[in-house]
């Protein structure tokens with residue numbers, strides 16, 4: 401029976417979704433990105449080759465699997481074309497494998513300027529965005545002045561929409577930000593040149609997916625970022641500007657929620673966060689440095705060092721609830737191999753009481769002190785292990801505890817960066 405699976409990040413992004421999507425793509429016919437833009441960075445390592453994708457689903461590494469950039473994504477055409485060029489130069493791009501929704505909104509040059517300028521204006525209250533124009537592009541979408549990929553098919557319409565936007569944006573940029581505005585002809589020519597490379601891929605992807613379901617194709621919906629960065633359910637305002645949770649797979653790709661068969665959450669065996677905002681289990685000093693260096697915890701998009709901390713079961717339970725998780729994949733277990741002691745946060749102490757439900761309010765989260773359960777480290781390599789029962793006993797106990805606390809079955813454990821460094825406990829496609 402065909403299956404439609406949604407993969408989401410269960411933390412603050414960077415959970416290692418790229419690798420898991422790459423593995424699960426073996427059993428899929430189609431891979432769909434449904435939200436976010438090139439703020440995401442999905443790293444996949446195949447043998448000695450490393451690939452970092454920002455926009456194109458990592459499924460593109462599998463010839464013959466169709467990759468869809470869905471309606472809910474914001475597309476920077478320059479970045480998209482660069483990704484296509486890199487794939488071409490490495491001999492793995494097949495034009496027939498890529499489809500872009502006509503409804504996906506375009507990231508425009510003024511969005512990037514607004515993103516970085518707003519961050520500057522926020523000063524100490526900055527969000528720590530990736531500066532890729534994501535927020536302003538979604539703002540325009542919601543305020544109904546956005547320009548869509550489909551508009552690239554109609555030069556006249558594109559120019560009119562651009563003109564209307566620049567009238568307002570240039571005024572704001574010049575008078576409030578005291579920076580130079582944009583010339584309509586420059587953006588127009590730049591985007592019309594870029595359009596030549598993109599237009600062949602622009603399609604009605606919702607209809608395509610609907611028809612594919614009719615042919616019983618397996619579809620993998622690949623989320624970007626993570627649950628706690630969701631615009632509605634994350635740690636607002638320190639979030640991204642899209643819905644990152646499983647529900648967005650339906651709206652962001654134009655399929656009905658009843659078509660989704662299962663939702664899988666990806667979580668690291670510890671926690672990381674990039675950008676600002678509360679992070680209850682965050683570690684400081686040498687302990688954080690050890691996780692960062694061992695785990696190579698530097699942003700795939702911006703190169704920023706990631707903040708590191710212990711696994712947070714309060715947040716994991718919350719992610720299970722908000723996404724309706726059917727299964728969990730635990731990544732980077734091997735990063736903990738050399739530690740003497742490992743902690744799991746089971747609750748927060750807040751105002752003298754222990755709470756076990758994740759509060760999203762910054763003011764509350766900042767005052768939450770993690771309550772830890774201590775584990776002895778297994779102090780043995782896990783990389784290369786192929787079966788769960790071959791893991792060190794203490795590592796098995798750690799995963800089992802994490803599963804119990806999160807309330808979700810662990811289906812896969814990742815013990816290294818390569819495709820092969822994976823322990824499949826239960827294949828979500830089966």
Ligand code: IMP
Pocket residue numbers: 412413414439440441527528529530531532533534535624625629638639640641674675676
């Ligand atoms: P934006 O999405 O660039 O607006 O950034 C908003 C927040 O989301 C910042 O804290 C970013 O660091 C964070 N963020 C955005 N994309 C990712 C991602 O792919 N992984 C982790 N954090 C992200």
